[in-house]
Structure formats: structure tokens, C-alpha cells
Amino acid sequence: MELNLRRFIQEGINLLSENAKSGMERAPHRSLLRANGLSDREINKPWVGVVNSFNEIIPGHNHLRKITDAVKQGVIEGGGTPFEFPTIGVCDGIAMNHQGMKYSLPSRELIADSIEIMAKGHQFDALVMVPNCDKIVPGMLMAAGRLNIPTVIVSGGPMMAGHWKGKRVDLKTVFEGVGAVAAGKMEEEELRDLELYACPGSGSCSGMFTANTMNCITEALGMGLPGNGTIPAVMGSRIALARKAGLQVMELLEKDIRPRDIIVRESVENAIAVDMALGGSTNTVLHIPAVAHAAGVEIDLNLFDRISRQIPHLCSMSPGGEHFIEDLYYAGGIQAVMKVLAEADKLNLDLITVTGTDLRANLAEAEVKDEEVIRPYNNPYHQEGGLAILKGNLAPRGSVVKQSAVADEMMQHTGPARVFDSEEEANELIMAGKIVEGDVVVIRYEGPQGGPGMREMLSPTSALAGMGLDKSVALLTDGRFSGASRGSSIGHISPEAASKGPIAAVKEGDIIEIDIPARSLNLKISDEELKERIANLKEVKSKVEDGYLVRYSESVDSADTGAVFKR
Template sequence: MPALRSNLPPTSALGIARRAQWRSLGIAAEDLTKPKIAIVNTSSELAACYAHLDEIADVLKDELRALGVLPFEIRTTAPSDFVTSAGRAGRYILPSRDLIVDDIEAAVEGAQLDAMICLSSCDKTTPAHLMAAGRLNLPTVVVPCGYQHSGLAEGREADVEEVFLLAAKAAVTGEPVDDLEELADDAILGPGVCAGMATANSMHVLAEALGMAVAGAAPVRANSPRMWDSVRRSAAAIVALVERDVRPRDIITDGSVRNAVRAMLAVGGSINTIKHLQAIAVESGLDIDVWDEFRTLGASTPLLASVRPNGPRLVEEFEDAGGAATMLRSLLPILDGTRLTVNGGTLADDLLAARKPDGDVIRTLDAPFGTDPAIAVLRGSLAPGGAVAKRPVPDPGPRRFTGPARVFGNREEAIAGISSGRLREGDVAVIRGIGVTGAPGLGLTSAFIFALHARGLAHSVALVTDGQFSGLVNQGMTVGEVSPEAAADGPLGRIRDDDVVDIDLETGRLDLLVDPAELAARPRFVPPADRDTGGGMLDQYEQLVQPLGCGAVLCARSAGPCQRVADDASLEASAAGR
């Protein structure tokens, strides 16, 4: 075993102080020189996602002690998209991801612990744990802690996502939903993340594809025998990583990032995985443009699973058919199977034990559900830095939409535009100024998309925004996370009503059909001075956050992709004549 950084000189001031602290906690003197493993517990009583994590932490402590190491549980903030999105229009959600990373750094780096085992649950915790792993580069295993037992799985009428959609529709139309509270009471029947292939389960699958979770860890029912088996195998894996001194940057490489991209394309994962994976790459010191990888690999990665909200299958069916491991086995001919994983070998080694695809729930490369990319990255004169669209596969809707812009400053204005008749069939709604710096924190536009559905306009009105939308959204012509954002003087900030916007999914283009000289002569966008940031965390975030092309990290750890974003911005400024 390599030398442990946690073993300070025993009679130094810090060494003696640690001994005094830890002996008072009941730690035996002979244990003080053992490897010290942080159990990163992102726990909270605010949401069902986290309700079982304390029990998992207790089991891990016993497992790790039995394996001859010394565990220390640490806590972080724990955001929930359904709960902590209530304040300031949901703008705390993405910044909380980076707060978790800083929480981990402060505890683990401050105490000079030797390794981490991270209990990953809701949407922002898994990317945060992987970002922290890349930043600190200490032996790390991510433990996907499972999805909740839903009403749909019991043959009832709704899960939490369905209830959310029904509530949004009722709010827009004003139509009563008499049984909505009863549906909500039946939607969640146990702890864990939302059932379905939204952001949380997508990120759990991504962690396994990246090589940072043990084989067969995702997706998994929370508190099931398979989850507990994964927890115990994760404890053994972290001890082996410490003994062999295998670190995240040995595992998170360009090749493993591309594997993760293909996995997200094959499962039709959440669009949020793009920015999260880019942030993981940046924190891991990689020079790779994840947005471009999605754009390039999308053309050659078929859809092998069709799980809600992409298709009819429940996540339980996907797990029972073999889950991520089986899907990756099916993808292996187009993956880099030589990449290392936390299991101690290569990805190809891990997949030897995976179940073969059944050809029904999980398809083979030669008989997929579809070949059009479920996640489409667009570029063009309106989005030189990129934008993203989520589509069902197979896609029954149009592949192109061209129409006049109707410009709004936030989602509430846009929703009002539906009722007032300002938005009509054939229009492109543009909601701008809500990007990572403009909001700040990346504003949510899902309520507007649900309003379009409620009014029967989902396929006749398009959306283009520098904000984000839920991983549940995959219908209609919706394009989000346009970069550069309006607040960074991207072209979106200079668009006006009646300018023609052209969205072409076939060619991957998002263009503004306005003469460049005319666009350059227009004044730049200025965020409204009365934005409600609270004068605290969100103000700090606005000053520190990097563009989405850098994964919206708070510090550019890698010059590569972030330098490209800076170069693009300079080119855009030059094109605008400034």
C-alpha cells in the first residue's frame, strides 16, 4: 500500500491534535494509522431521494471497518429539483451542484483523508461527486443509491413525474383535477430518486459507463438486495483502489468520457448529462469538448432502450433486463473497452459477466429502437457555442421548424403570451437572459413547455432559450442551453420580435436569419437590474461561474475546453463589430 497522506507525524502539533479529537470519539489507537475513507453522505429530510442514505452510510461504516480501514462520514448540501426549486424560480438547483463539490473539498482536502465513497442520489449529487473525484484525484467510488418504488410500478395511475406534469397542466388551464392530491399520495411508495430515465437515473447509468461505479450498479431499486450487494461491493472496491493507488484521473479519460456519451445516447438520457459530463471532464483536467462529442457520436449511436419518458418501458423493466451493464455489453463494439474501472480491470472485463440483451427491452446494435439521436446538439449563427434538443426516438414530429421570434424575458412572460394571443401557431418563443450568469443559476422553462402542451401548441410553437428544461421534456421543438447566452452578448441577446429563427434537427443547425451587419449594429443585451438574487449565494455564483461550454464550473481547471469558449466569445465579439 502506498504511503497515506492522512498519517501526519504523530508528535507534530496537527498529529497530536488529530489524535486527541479522534481518540475522544472512541477510535482505537491502533486504528489511527489505517487508511481513512470519507463516506460522502448527501443526506436530507427534505426529499424522498435521500431518505435511506443514513442507513446506507451505517452499513458502509461496518463494511469498511471489517475491511481494515477507518471510515469518516461527512455531509454536504442536498438539493432536490422538486423541493429546493421553490425559491427564486429554481435558480439554486444548478449552483447547488458546485456547492456540493466545494463541501467535499473543504472536508476531505482539509482533513487530508485518503479516499472517498460517495452516496449518489438525486440529480445534482452524482455529477457533483464525480466532479469532486476529478478535482481532488483521490481514490473514489460512486454508489448509485437507487430509484423509488413508484405508483406506476404497482399498477396505479401515476408516479411523481406524472403528478408533476398533471399539476403543471392544471395550473395553466385552470381546469380542476379533483384526484390530484390522491395521485400525489400514491406516486412515491419508497425512498430513492424519481423512477424513469430523467436526470438522476441517467447520471447513475453515466457513472457506471464512465467506470466510476461498480459493475451492475445502475439503475437499481432503492433498498433492494441488488442495491445492498452494490453497496458492499463498492466498499471492497474502494479499499482495493487505495491499496493499488488507482485514482479517478486514471479512470476518467477521453476514452471513458466518450463511452459515457454513447451510453447517454443509447439510453436516451437527460439533456442535463451534457453539461454535467463536461464539468466532470473539466474538473478532471481533460481537454475534450463534450458538446461536440454528443454532436459527432450521435450520428453513429443507436437507441437501445426506450424507458420513460422516452418510451413506454418502466425503469424496473430496464433494470430487470440487465440495466446499464447489459446495454453497455450491447454497445461494446463501438465503445473503448480498454478503459479502467473501479472494479479493478477494464470495461470489457466488467461486461463479460453482463446479461445478453433480450432484444425487447434492451436492443442490439443491429436492431435498435431508432438511429436518430435522442439528444441533439445544434450549432449555428444563433448558437455558435452550441444548444441542445431532446427528441423521442422514433421521432414522429417535424425535423425542421422556421418561424418568427417572439421574445420574452422569463417563463412567466412567455406563459402569459400564450393566454394573450401574442404567441401563435408557427411562432418561435425565445426566452432569454436566464443562462448561468443571466439568471443567475440557469433558469427553468419547463412550466412554459407544459403550458404549450396544455394549450395544444406543443408541435406548432417552438422554444429557443438560454435557460434549461427538465429531463422529462422530450416532445415538441424545444431547444435549450443556447451558448453563448444572452448575458454574455451571444446572438440570442440581440434577437428581436419577427426575426426569423431556423431550427434544423436533420443538419444540427440553429440559425438566426438576420444580416450579420444588422445584428452587430443592435445594442447588446443587458440583464434587468431588478433580478432577485437575494444578495448572497447567487450573486457569488454569477461572478464565478464559467460558461456552459465549460460545464458551468466555478473554476476553469482545464485550459482546453474553457479556452475554446473564450476564443469563441472573442470571435463573436469581433463579428459583432466591437
């Protein structure tokens, strides 16, 4: 199938690339294109930018050349001329627990900006974007919403689970192993052995961590083809999906279906519903609002909580459960999860997707193949969705917890605050065994502005879990958590400490009360004392003095907005 250029001309549909290639005045432009070896035929076809986030350090991205090659084959088959270009990516696992993590969330904005610059600068008619890991997926979705030219997202696919001593393991298992060694529950030689087997090859880490949550959300949102979230990276069907994505973007171009036709309030609500059913990463509370904002759809944290109370938790995935993304794939994937929700009348089905048809048509043949991996609607793992939004005098504008990964005994907890002004300070005392049952660890000045960069706290949460303290110790932060975190880990506390939010006023030993079912998070002091403490807070010097993070901290808004840049 080739794009019907004659129909475009007849109907007056303007190809953006005409601005860069048509007419006598564009002879210099065409001359430069010929330097790339392009023929008249290739120049005259629609131009499709193919965004490749390949690099050689992220295991989720080291195979993306093959995925991108398949995309380009599909574009050519569909009648377009593909132009591949790169963007950056940070591996959150490798960046964890040091200064590198300050750059992870800020990379999201750079990714979106760089794609916008390339697409606008070269007047691409359409885009296929190839991400896989944590901030790359939302960064690309944000760019799609901003640019609003026909776009398909196709991820590189999830990693297979590792196998060690007769059980399946993943990256989270290794992080928790560090805590187990510190607690004397595992020998260092065992940890070394586990390290060798936990991450067997290419793909986004194998649990329902941030990368896989966002790839599944992309499919649920309608911006990825069926299978985008769950087909494993190593399978031939992942290559076939990439080729289909290249072909499909040409159909979207011909039908003039754009991201803002797909990313609407109803599809955002669908995506949040699927997120709740999956028990996805808390980072979606940052990324979904940012993606919606880029597409002109404004939402707030209350929407997440409302949908969470309506949608049951249907899939028990690592880190909170025993299943991995490959299990979800074999059980029917995201389309099967959506089928369960649709049959319960919990989704809007009259929405266009990148398939070129509506969601109702997409789900017609979807089927649940394993009811233990995807539970029936009336037999969920939990009656409420995976995430909960907590508010109170400690988080007036909200905070988030993955309640599906919290032990029953920690759904309500009251304990003394152990206060730290950085992740490093907290991790040092945790590893030294200085945190005891009942404590509430408070890590502050790690928010978007104060961090800057809003670091993930996987090392402290994993250390607590490895020590067996995840059922007796809570952790609060104005930073955020990895999708691999579990336990009573409450993040995104807003306003953050750097903005003189109440978390900055907490003192060592203060009593903090957490009630997840009641959605409350409170510091047990009087309103008058809290106001006085906040009024007496001193200005805190920025942790960075130059470079991108200075500009980021000056531009970024609070976590409850999705940490988008201020207007």
C-alpha cells in the same frame, strides 16, 4: 480482507492520513480522535471519508442513512476506518418554477468544494461518495477528479414508477397534468388523485431524468460499480451494493487506483456513447464536460454531436418513451447496454474501473434480458443518439436538444418568436392559453450568469405537453431543461443573453428556423441586422444583489463549457 498495511510500508506508499496522526507531534490530533471514541487500532487504519448527502426533503436522499451505514460496514470489513460527513443537496422538483431553481446548478460547485475541503482538511486516504439526485452526482464526481484519491461512487438508487388508473406514471406525469388542467383536458380533482400516486417512495425520480442519467453515466464512466445506475432504491441488493462499495474502495487504495486513472478521454467517450444509447437528460452536456474538466480531460460540444451521429438510440425511457428505470434494471442494466455497444465495437474496453479490473472483464457476463427495453444494435428506436447539438446564428457556440423526445413533425420547424425575459413571464402566458400552434417560445436571461443559475424549464415544457402543444410549439432558452422535459425544447443556447449573445437580440415575431437533422438553429434576419441589434443592446441589471448567486454569476463560465468556474 484487510488492507495489507505491511505492503504499503514496504513499497513506500504514503497514506495521507499519516500526516494527521503519526509521530509525537500529532499527539494533540490523536487526542481529539480519542474524544470520538476511537482506539489505537482504528486510528492507525486508513481513513476513508464517507460523503452522505442525506436530507429529509429530497425523496431521493431520505433513505441514504441506511445506504451509508452499509458503506461503512464494507469499509470496516476491508480494513479501514470510516468517517461519515455530509454535503448539501437541492431537489430540482421542489425547487422548480420559483427562485429556488436558481440555486440548483450552483449547488454543484458548492458540493464539490465542500468535499474537497473536508477531504484535504482531514487527510482522508480514500472516499466513498453517496449521492442520488441531479447536481449532487456531478458535484461528487467533480470532487473525485480534483482530489484524485481512491474513490467509489454509490448512489441511493431510482424510485419505482407510480401506478394510476391502470397505467404507470412518474413526476413528469404530474407536471404535465398541470398543463392538462389549464387546457381543460383534466379535472383538478383528477390531478389531485394523480399527485397521490405518481411518486410512491424513496429514490431518484423513476424516468431517465437527470439524476438517473447521471447515476447511469457514473457506472458507464467506471466510477460506480455494476448496478449503480439501475438497482431500485427499495431493493436489498442496493444495500448489498453499498456494502460492496465500501469494501471495494479498500481494494482501490491497496492497488493505488485513482479517479484520474479511470476518468480519461476514452472513458468519457464511453460514457457519452451510453448516454446517447439511453436518450439521457440534456443536463449531461453540462455535467460530463465539468466532470472531465475536474479530472484534467478537456472536451467540447462537438464530441457529443459526433458520438450522437455514431450511436443509435437503444432505450426508449420516460419522459420520451414508455419504460422506467426499473424496466432497465430487469432488462440487464447499464452493463447490458454497454455489452450491446461493445459487441458493435463502439466502446473502448481496455479501461480500468472501480471494480479493479477492466471494462472487458466487467462485461463478460452481462446479458440483455428484454430486447424491447434494450433494443439490438441493428434494431434501435432511432438511428441516432438521444441528444443533438445545434448551431447557427442564434447559437454560435452551440445549444442542445433531446432529439429522442421530439415528435417527428417537430424535427424541423419554422415559426414566429414569442419572446420572454424570464421563465415566470413565459409560464404565465402559456397557462393563460396565449401560446398557439406554430409559435417558438424564447425564454432568455436565464443562463448561468444571467439567471443567475441556469434554471430548468420543466414547468413551461410540461404545460405545453399537457395542453397537447408539444407537437406544434418549440421552446428555446439560454437556460436549461429538466431531464423530464420532452418536445422541441432547445436549451443551453450559447453565448447567453447576459453576455449579449444573439438570443438577446431576438424580437417578438421574428422568424426562427429549427432543423434538428441538419443541426441548425437560425434567426431569419440578415447578418448585418443581427450585428446591429447586438451592438445596440443595453446593459441588463443583475437579477440578484447579494448572497452566493452574486459570487456565482461573477465566476461561472458559459453553458458550452459545462458552466464551470472561470480559471
